[in-house]
Amino acid sequence: MGLYVLLVEDNPDHALLAKRSLERDDRIERVEVCEDAFAALAVMRDEQVRRPDAVVVDIRLPGISGLELLDSIKGDPRTAGVPVIVVSTSAPEHEVRSAIRRGARAYMSKPIRAGELIANLRRPDRVPRELT
Numbered sequence: 001m002g003l004y005v006l007l008v009e010d011n012p013d014h015a016l017l018a019k020r021s022l023e024r025d026d027r028i029e030r031v032e033v034c035e036d037a038f039a040a041l042a043v044m045r046d047e048q049v050r051r052p053d054a055v056v057v058d059i060r061l062p063g064i065s066g067l068e069l070l071d072s073i074k075g076d077p078r079t080a081g082v083p084v085i086v087v088s089t090s091a092p093e094h095e096v097r098s099a100i101r102r103g104a105r106a107y108m109s110k111p112i113r114a115g116e117l118i119a120n121l122r123r124p125d126r127v128p129r130e131l132t
Contacts, residue, residue: 002029005117006052008040008069009033009087010061018056018112025114037064041072044079052082054105054121056112059088059095067099074103085120087112 009015034040059066083105106120
């Protein structure tokens with residue numbers, strides 16, 4: 001069984017590009033897109049469906065930010081173990097560091113590439129290049 005990835009991205013063009021990139025990799029079985037943190041939390045908390053194997057979240061989202069979504073996921077015992085990778089086109093270093101301190105597995109720059117995502121999921125102790 002391949003990976004089920006929840007992609008939280010409010011920009012439809014970025015979401016489509018990321019979804020297509022991820023779906024080309026045979027290690028990824030399913031990519032579900034949520035346009036905001038509220039929809040993502042509903043998916044994460046739904047006990048009737050398979051929980052995602054990983055969440056890829058844009059740092060900048062309308063309403064609840066990606067960092068606040070990260071806090072909600074990591075603060076809930078039902079979802080705390082799900083790896084979260086934050087992405088952005090231009091996140092300042094302090095936001096990236098904050099995401100890592102809050103429990104993000106890694107930070108990735110857009111565009112999202114499946115191979116990089118898989119590598120980050122396989123290496124939980126990886127320090128993103130941007131932080132070294």
